Amino acid sequence: MGSCKDEDRNEINCLFVHGPIIIGAGPSGLAVAACLQENGVPSLILERSDCIASLWQQKTYDRLKLHLPKQFCQLPFLNFPKNFPKYPTKHQFVSYMESYAKHFSIEPKFKQSVLGAEFDNLTGFWMVKTQDFQYFSRWLIVATGENAEPVIPEIHGIEKFQGPVMHTSVYKSGSEFQKQRVLVVGCGNSGMEVSLDLCRYNASPHMVVRNSVHILPREMFGVSTFSVAMALLKWLPLGLVDKFLLMVANFTLGNTDRLGLRRPKTGPIELKNATGKSPVLDVGALSQIKAGKIKVVEGVKEITKNGAKFMDGQEREFDSIILATGYKSNVPSWLKGENGLYAVGFTRRGLLGTSSDAVKIARDVADQWSMINKIFPDIDTKLLK
Structure with missing residues (x-):
């Protein structure tokens, strides 16, 4: 470690990383660090939080489980424990992540928020600036x-x-909303599961459905719907697989249009591939909608002092509002450049895509x-002197 000066000529700590810098200690960051290690390449993970898998640990609700079977969600070179259920819980997944980091001796530098990342054409290095360090590396992996x-x-x-307004990133349990009238904005997997969780605590959720949505059973014929789809895609065209999935869904779940949940005209897999929008895998919310315990409402026109006005002209009172409106990337806010730059976990294919990305990036x-290192064994040291 040495010292250098920033743009304002202030002395800051500088650190050269002999392998890639990885930004993010979630599943993507851990996976690519492990794959690099298996290829004999060291790396350093920078994490803005104080723990690994911070999204899972700090911004998910208590009853969350993996939506796909564990074999589609495990990371390279280390499977889930055999005693874990088919759909591991949030806490089991976090424990798997912690075991994964320990197994590969991955030690991220925590509380390192990236303020900027820029490639220097003169030296051929990436310069990654945090609040108290400037890191240098030939490679930058955004995870x-x-x-x-x-x-x-x-x-x-x-x-x-x-009343209180919160995003699902801070929602933990329906126990905080017992006997309340709650407006849930969003009908994706999070909106459905939060609404179901609220029902279990005798709350009255009203779920806003702003767009069309595909709802599929989590399992078909005792096998996960995802497994069925992946198997069929090996033999059949995507369009036929979509038709089969919808046929089974309509048979097992019924016509969701009658419940105010209109299906898109594009099939579920085709839509996922084109837009990244995942179908909802039903874990019980649909039965609560049919029973009238989860009310489906149209788009919100306006929030009022005590409730909301809807597009169909109705007006209702609510005690709380929960925004199940998803997440977005923050990469454009700090990243500049292309040379030696890689991204893992951005392919809209979940943890399965993360593992595939990590293996390919590590090889490259x-x-x-x-x-x-064969041609210039000590060039990195010389360039930084």
């Missing part, structure tokens, strides 16, 4: 994922509402690493 920041929609009048970096 912050597509879910770094909560999406907070602009809803007319929401500042007038007198390892090839460069090997070539550079």
Whole structure:
């Protein structure tokens, strides 16, 4: 470690990283660090939080489980424990992440918020600046994922509402909302699961459905729907697989249009591939909708002091509002450049895509690493003197 000066000529701590810098200690960051290690390449993870998998640990609700079977969610070179259920809980997934980091001796530098990352054409190094360090490396791997920041929609009048308004990133349990009338904005997997959780605590959730949505059973014929789809796609065209999934869904779940949950015209897999919008895998919310315990409401026109006005002209009172409106990436706010830049976990294919990305990136970096170290074994040290 040495010292250097920033743009304002202030002395700051400088650190050269002999392998790639990885930004983010979630599943994507851990996976690529492990894959690099398996290829003999060291790396350093920078994490803005104080723990690994911070999204899972700090911004998810208590009853969350993986939506896909564990074999589709495990990271390279280390499977889930055999005693874990088919759909591990949030706490089991976090324990797996912690075991994964320990197994590969991955030690991120925590509380390192990236303020800027820029490639220097003169030296051929990436310069990554945090609040108290400037890091240098030939490679930069962005592993912050597509879910770094909560999406907070602009809803007319929401500042007038007198009750609590929260995003699902801070929602933990329906126990805080017992016997309340709760407006849940959003009908994706989070909106459905939060509404179901509220029902279990005798709250009265009203779920806002602003767009069309595909709802599929989590399992078909005792097998996960995802597994069925992946198997069929090996033999059949995507369009036929979509038709089969919808046929089974309509048979097992019924016509969701009658419940105010209109299906998109594009099939579920085709839509996922084109837009990244995942179908909702039903874990019980649909039965509560059919029973009238979860009310489906149209788009919100305006939030009032005590409730909301809807597009169909209705007006209702609510005690709380929960925004199940998803997340977005924060990468454009601090990243500049392309040279030696990689991204993992941005392919809209979940943890399965993360593992695939990590393996490919590690191989590519390892090839460069090997070539550079054979030709110039100490060039990095010389360049920084």
